[in-house]
Amino acid sequence: MFKPLRALARDLDQGTVTAQALVETALARIQDPSGEGARAFLTVDGAAALDLAQFYDRQRKASRAVPPYAGIPMGVKDLFDLKGQVTRAGSAVLNNAAPATADAPAIARLKAQGFIAVGRNNMTEFAYSGVGLNPHYGTPRSPYDRKTGRIPGGSSSGAGVSVADGMVPLAIGSDTGGSCRIPASYNGIVGYKPSTGRIPTTGAYPLSKTLDSIGPLARTVDCCALADAALAGDWDGEIAEARHELRFAVPRSYFAGTIDETVAADFARAVSDLRKAGIQIEEVVLDELAQLPALNAKGGISAVEAILHHRAQIAEVGAGYDQRVRRRIESGAQISAPDYVEILTMRQKLIGQFNRAMTGFDALVMPTTCNIPPAISAFERDDEYLRLNFLALRNTFTGNFLDCCGISLPMHAEGEAPTGFMLMAPHGQDQQIFVAAKAVEKVFAAR
Numbered sequence: 001m002f003k004p005l006r007a008l009a010r011d012l013d014q015g016t017v018t019a020q021a022l023v024e025t026a027l028a029r030i031q032d033p034s035g036e037g038a039r040a041f042l043t044v045d046g047a048a049a050l051d052l053a054q055f056y057d058r059q060r061k062a063s064r065a066v067p068p069y070a071g072i073p074m075g076v077k078d079l080f081d082l083k084g085q086v087t088r089a090g091s092a093v094l095n096n097a098a099p100a101t102a103d104a105p106a107i108a109r110l111k112a113q114g115f116i117a118v119g120r121n122n123m124t125e126f127a128y129s130g131v132g133l134n135p136h137y138g139t140p141r142s143p144y145d146r147k148t149g150r151i152p153g154g155s156s157s158g159a160g161v162s163v164a165d166g167m168v169p170l171a172i173g174s175d176t177g178g179s180c181r182i183p184a185s186y187n188g189i190v191g192y193k194p195s196t197g198r199i200p201t202t203g204a205y206p207l208s209k210t211l212d213s214i215g216p217l218a219r220t221v222d223c224c225a226l227a228d229a230a231l232a233g234d235w236d237g238e239i240a241e242a243r244h245e246l247r248f249a250v251p252r253s254y255f256a257g258t259i260d261e262t263v264a265a266d267f268a269r270a271v272s273d274l275r276k277a278g279i280q281i282e283e284v285v286l287d288e289l290a291q292l293p294a295l296n297a298k299g300g301i302s303a304v305e306a307i308l309h310h311r312a313q314i315a316e317v318g319a320g321y322d323q324r325v326r327r328r329i330e331s332g333a334q335i336s337a338p339d340y341v342e343i344l345t346m347r348q349k350l351i352g353q354f355n356r357a358m359t360g361f362d363a364l365v366m367p368t369t370c371n372i373p374p375a376i377s378a379f380e381r382d383d384e385y386l387r388l389n390f391l392a393l394r395n396t397f398t399g400n401f402l403d404c405c406g407i408s409l410p411m412h413a414e415g416e417a418p419t420g421f422m423l424m425a426p427h428g429q430d431q432q433i434f435v436a437a438k439a440v441e442k443v444f445a446a447r
Contacts, residue, residue, distance in 0.1 A: 002169035019053035019071020070114030104203025121158030130392035132157030153186035178396025185368035185420025303332030368420030
């Protein structure tokens with residue numbers, strides 16, 4: 001596995017490793033025929049990545065200034081524009097689209113910090129699913145129970161697997177309903193969803209203009225913080241120490257009948273460990289959570305905004321879509337304009353209620369996903385696909401709808417099935433959520 005980002009940057013500066021060596025390691029792991037690289041990456045830019053790595057090495061050797069992360073490889077979700085490349089968004093219908101004329105601003109910011117894009121990560125077609133299946137390019141498997149073959153989570157499926165398998169130390173995904181945090185949970189890594197609007201979504205293939213956000217997947221909270229700082233440019237990525245006793249809220253009765261035994265046991269153990277470490281955790285009643293299923297029963301905001309973007313394309317090449325994704329998108333046409341406006345109005349009301357209820361708390365905590373990664377074979381029937389997709393998205397989408405920032409980190413013990421512990425906080429509390437997440441990570445590491 002790669003070292004954390006901060007350690008890699010230090011090793012590069014001290015000359016104990018070269019950028020070329022890091023990129024060569026990434027490419028070797030991606031191209032290993034016994035691994036998941038062929039499914040986790042749709043394209044690999046090996047020659048260009050090595051050229052840039054060698055340039056950074058020459059600059060360092062000549063004692064010239066380089067960006068802080070010059071030479072560290074990263075994966076980029078297939079929905080981001082990269083100059084000169086076609087942005088397919090995990091779909092086959094865009095294979096002949098015009099190449100991008102510029103990098104997406106979010107990716108350009110990372111490149112300006114020295115990160116090297118080694119390839120494009122696989123994803124659910126058009127980012128519209130929480131399970132990570134892709135019938136066009138194959139489905140990368142979670143590192144857990146490879147013999148059975150389990151889903152990676154979506155929609156940033158390749159991003160999650162590529163970090164978990166040590167192909168790259170950092171991957172950049174998007175999160176509209178949980179697409180950074182679900183793969184983090186199902187692959188045993190860390191995934192971050194920032195407050196919407198902090199990171200520009202220009203040049204990222206849209207799902208929902210209202211809900212889309214861009215975030216990192218990595219192995220540690222600190223790595224995600226450093227990447228978030230580079231993406232947003234509004235802080236330095238240095239996580240402060242908590243200045244008070246942390247206080248978390250757990251939604252009462254919200255999990256009843258939805259989470260499986262493994263997730264329930266891991267979450268109970270996590271809560272117990274955190275309480276023993278001095279973190280206050282209190283059950284709270286959040287009535288606004290109970291209203292979310294009805295508001296989003298027909299697909300909600302995502303479906304309306306997705307059909308607006310896709311309807312002309314579906315009319316022309318709809319047969320080439322993943323038909324399960326197509327049906328979810330087309331459900332947006334069943335939501336009337338008054339219903340859409342009502343959902344947006346209710347959303348603002350519930351956000352206000354939630355923010356007031358969170359006063360005095362550092363985070364709302366819950367399991368990231370309701371289950372461990374199901375077997376890929378379990379999705380053969382459409383009704384089971386819908387049920388399992390709902391369980392993947394149920395908890396994470398809460399944060400998107402209520403305009404939260406949120407993070408998932410592993411709460412399972414080594415060797416056990418992967419489960420995620422999620423912390424969420426109201427919009428704009430990104431730095432505070434990293435403080436809380438770092439404290440949680442420290443408790444889990446001390447087990």
